[in-house]
Amino acid sequence: MHDISIIRTDPVKFDNSLINRGVEPCSKNIISKDVEKRKAQTLLQQLQAERNSLSKEINILKSKNLDVKNQINKVDKIKDQIISLKELEKILDDELKAILSNLPNIPSSDVPFGKDEKDNIELKKWGNKPQFNFKSKRHFEIGESMGLMNFDIASKISGSRFVVLKGMLAKLERALSQFMLDQHTNKNGYTEMNVPVLVKDHSLFGTGNLPKFAEDLFTSGDDHWLIPTAEVPLTNLVREQILDLNSLPMRFTSYTPCFRSEAGAAGKDTRGMLRQHQFTKVELVSISKPEDSEKEHERMLLSAEGILQELDLHYRVVTLCTGDMGFASKKTYDIEVWLPGENTYREISSCSNCGDFQSRRMNAKYKNEKNENIFVHTLNGSGLAVGRTLIAILENYQTEDGNVAIPKVLQKYLNNKTFII
């Protein structure tokens, strides 16, 4: 949600910054609504003040047993105006909110301009592609031939875009999540949280998933939604609060299942477990002072990268261009892991600085040194998507005989085994 005063101050700049994201200029409409609303509001407040003082007058006259008919008549006349002005103000305010809540965040000035993922900028690469002296297989070929990854039975149970992992692969998934949580809590200073995966719509509004992206989400049938990411409950941990200055930064991590309808992805990545309706993820969320959020963003990226480094998986980091960023983000780094079976880099983490975009929607503030109430900055990142990490291990650690080596750091979570089979 945008600060209306910023739009008032420099509407041209506002429009230009959203054009970069493919949004039509709208400040003119916003400002005219805003002016109209404030006009109604000012008039309404004058009438309310008049009513209030007349009511006080009535009280005084009554206590002296004097006649109050005259005053009551006056108030009666004002009342109708107050009611209709209130309605008008509410309509204008609702319209204004509807416009504002559907506008994406403004990109940071250092975000590269671009239309789609082709315009993202590669920031760095780490490690090397593994060399195989045999034809490398894709993750589902490996998993299925092991008999530990079953899409057929999953579709019988739940339909398309689900998977059943068995035995060592199920354990590998568990080992990965445990390893990630241990890294983030022991080395990176995040506090592990166990959070609801069913949330109310105001929480999804807070993070920016609603009202615009309802079709990407699953509902529970009552008035709950299944979270598409733990970013939702973790970020909302600070909603409707004025935080203490020295409680910042806050760093949360959580391992949860995530649910996505993949409405816009029909026919995309249908084979394998790259794109599922349900997957698990270890999420990182930071709540910071505005002046610290850029630094916190870099720190978060390093925390996520650290997982891949420990697993010795080759990856690159890209800065998303204006056209490819998520709705709530002002700057996003994607980490893309190398998948030899797919012969490509695939997103395994996305780290975003949302600035005060989400905190405005959630009403989350802190008291600064001058005792002012300031919206906090919120950041979120995957640390990492567990399913995709499992894919990366299968494809990068595969052996010619159809086995998969277990990365050193995971072995202690898997009874010191060195191979899957």
Added chain:
RNA sequence: GGAGAGAUGGCUGAGCGGUUGAAAGCACCGGUCUUGAAAACCGGCAAGGGGCGACCCUUCGUGAGUUCGAAUCUCACUCUCUCCGCCA
């Protein structure tokens, strides 16, 4: 699912329909005292918004209603808690 209780400022907690935006306490901030600290005493301390401004408006879970006037009365909803039943 059945029965009941409740929702007030950072927290606890008062609040006859009329200077109650809200007592009191705690916490916090400033001051006096003290070599320093504690204690004691004095003072300050909700949020959002409008107006160039003096100021004004809104908010006591949310939304409607009654009234000249609502934290206080009525209705609906949401949420929390207790007991019973069921259950991981």
